[in-house]
Amino acid sequence: MSDSLSSLYGGRGISIASGRGGRIWDSEGREYVDFFNGHGASLFGHGNQVLRRAVYEAADGVWSSGAGFESPVREELARLLGSLIGGGMAFICNSGAEAIEAALKLSVSLRPGRHRILACRRGFHGRTCGALALTFNPKYRNPFKRLIPEVEHFEPDALAQSIDEDTIAVFVEPVQGEGGVYPLSPKTGAAISESCRESGALLISDEIQTGLGRCGAVLASPSAGLDPDIICLAKGLAGGLPIGAAVWKSTLGDFPSHGHGSTYGGGEFIARVAAAALKLILEGDLSRRAGEIGEELRSGIEGLGARAIKEIRGMGMLNGIEITSPSVDAVKALQRKGLLSLAAGPRVVRFLPSFAASPEDISLAVQIIGDVLTRESGAR
Numbered sequence: 001m002s003d004s005l006s007s008l009y010g011g012r013g014i015s016i017a018s019g020r021g022g023r024i025w026d027s028e029g030r031e032y033v034d035f036f037n038g039h040g041a042s043l044f045g046h047g048n049q050v051l052r053r054a055v056y057e058a059a060d061g062v063w064s065s066g067a068g069f070e071s072p073v074r075e076e077l078a079r080l081l082g083s084l085i086g087g088g089m090a091f092i093c094n095s096g097a098e099a100i101e102a103a104l105k106l107s108v109s110l111r112p113g114r115h116r117i118l119a120c121r122r123g124f125h126g127r128t129c130g131a132l133a134l135t136f137n138p139k140y141r142n143p144f145k146r147l148i149p150e151v152e153h154f155e156p157d158a159l160a161q162s163i164d165e166d167t168i169a170v171f172v173e174p175v176q177g178e179g180g181v182y183p184l185s186p187k188t189g190a191a192i193s194e195s196c197r198e199s200g201a202l203l204i205s206d207e208i209q210t211g212l213g214r215c216g217a218v219l220a221s222p223s224a225g226l227d228p229d230i231i232c233l234a235k236g237l238a239g240g241l242p243i244g245a246a247v248w249k250s251t252l253g254d255f256p257s258h259g260h261g262s263t264y265g266g267g268e269f270i271a272r273v274a275a276a277a278l279k280l281i282l283e284g285d286l287s288r289r290a291g292e293i294g295e296e297l298r299s300g301i302e303g304l305g306a307r308a309i310k311e312i313r314g315m316g317m318l319n320g321i322e323i324t325s326p327s328v329d330a331v332k333a334l335q336r337k338g339l340l341s342l343a344a345g346p347r348v349v350r351f352l353p354s355f356a357a358s359p360e361d362i363s364l365a366v367q368i369i370g371d372v373l374t375r376e377s378g379a380r
């Protein structure tokens with residue numbers, strides 16, 4: 001690579017040429033089962049017919065009129081987003097980190113006079129300065145300390161008792177993705193929700209990776225015991241095109257006048273595609289399918305009996321295996337055999353299949369995982 005991407009992301013050493021459903025092909029014609037899907041953004045897999053049609057229709061219309069103008073397409077998307085939280089309002093932006101920034105600013109403006117912002121150890125919320133403050137990994141945060149606001153990080157189990165009447169907001173992921181695929185226990189989530197309710201602190205559920213059906217339901221918060229005031233979405237919301245959204249209960253209030261904004265946020269092009277994607281999730285049975293995909297994958301991996309696998313964790317189509325060797329080496333070895341995955345910390349390999357993953361994709365993936373991990377360690 002001739003830009004800085006290699007040092008930021010670690011080069012994969014292949015170039016992706018095309019994709020269909022749950023598979024992609026590199027420029028040499030090699031085929032891969034895609035359980036990476038652009039960091040989970042290609043939630044519907046590749047070449048989804050409905051989304052392609054929405055893109056063509058969007059291309060024929062106005063692409064971006066500016067949020068000061070009324071726009072039936074953006075309003076439809078905002079209404080669909082609001083329905084996720086029982087009649088809410090939405091700020092539409094362009095990425096996950098921006099959705100988190102919006103939630104931060106909204107929280108601070110809704111809770112004047114309070115000071116504390118809380119998040120979880122191992123949590124990941126993005127890399128812009130506000131989002132970075134919430135992200136736990138000191139390796140990401142430390143070099144930029146002077147740019148970021150103060151956030152207190154607690155073990156999820158210690159969070160509920162740390163919330164008080166000086167707390168503005170508490171940020172939680174229903175399943176920690178980047179931090180190693182750790183689902184939040186419903187008991188812990190319920191205690192956090194209760195503590196927020198009692199103290200008046202705002203609960204923000206970061207559903208950027210878990211949401212939109214990936215974890216077997218439209219939102220993962222309820223099964224993690226969370227009753228959020230604000231949810232943050234991005235990744236699959238427009239099937240892989242850049243978008244993010246902060247959605248909150250309208251009873252909370254709104255940003256101060258001119259208190260936030262975005263040039264591209266909610267432009268007609270992206271709003272049309274996202275509305276089509278959201279309708280697919282809300283009106284079909286994709287969430288149920290995600291649950292089945294996850295179960296098939298986890299039970300297939302379990303059946304391998306590989307000694308190199310210490311634990312299998314996950315919910316729906318967000319899964320991780322904790323292994324005894326470095327995850328980056330395993331990710332590379334899996335790729336060489338035709339399975340794309342990603343690391344979630346030093347010892348966890350993460351699998352993010354899409355709704356398009358077929359039973360054949362899953363069994364081939366399991367076979368490849370078995371080839372790579374049992375060869376290295378011998379079977380149990």
Ligand SMILES: Cc1ncc(COP(=O)(O)O)c(C=O)c1O
Pocket residue numbers: 039095096097098100124125126127173177178206207208209234235
């Ligand atoms: C839980 C979570 N929050 C926030 C982000 C940041 O999203 P983006 O990369 O779109 O800024 C991510 C990205 O991986 C994420 O997984």
